[in-house]
Amino acid sequence: MEQRTKRKRTKEGDVIAINLGNLSYGYGIVLNSSSTGFYNLQTKNLELNVNFITSHSILFKVPVMNSAFKSEKWHIIGNIELNDDLKQRVYFFTQDMFDHSISIYYEDGTEGIDIPATYEEVKDLERAAVWDPEHVEDRLRDHFSGVPNEWVKQLRPKPSVS
Secondary structure (H helix, E strand, C coil): CCCCCCCCCCCCEEEEEEEEEEEEEEEEEEEECCCCCEEEEECCCCCCCHHHHCCCCCEEEECHHHHHHHHCCCEEEEEEECHHHCCCCCCEEECCCCCCCCEEEEEEECCEEEEECCCCHHEEEECCEEEEEHHHHHHHHHHHHCCCCHHHHHHCCCCCCC
């Protein structure tokens, strides 16, 4: 008989524990329907105190594939009301693969907005790309190990040539 995985529906404020292997955990929070924030917190044992988890700073905010929340490694461990900082609009960048033109991208309700931008304006933003759960896990492990992450390097903006 086929084993079916129960769908885990996420909602704003869900706090996520992520098994990073090697007996360590990372943590995140669902910010809205399209972005998840990840905390600068790694523990050796599963931490269930959401107030402790959410007292840490956010490392990065990215869109994550829905399959992450169905993974055996990702667990919803609680829910909090988002504070004003976590409710802030999240800005990303997009870049044309041919002419390297750059835009700042954000969502306003259900509408995506692109505003032309310069490399300098976007160099510290995340690329508008949906992350696989395994790539988020790699990024967290790399951060906690103090090594550069290959996915982050690949997704950096390229200076436009005029």
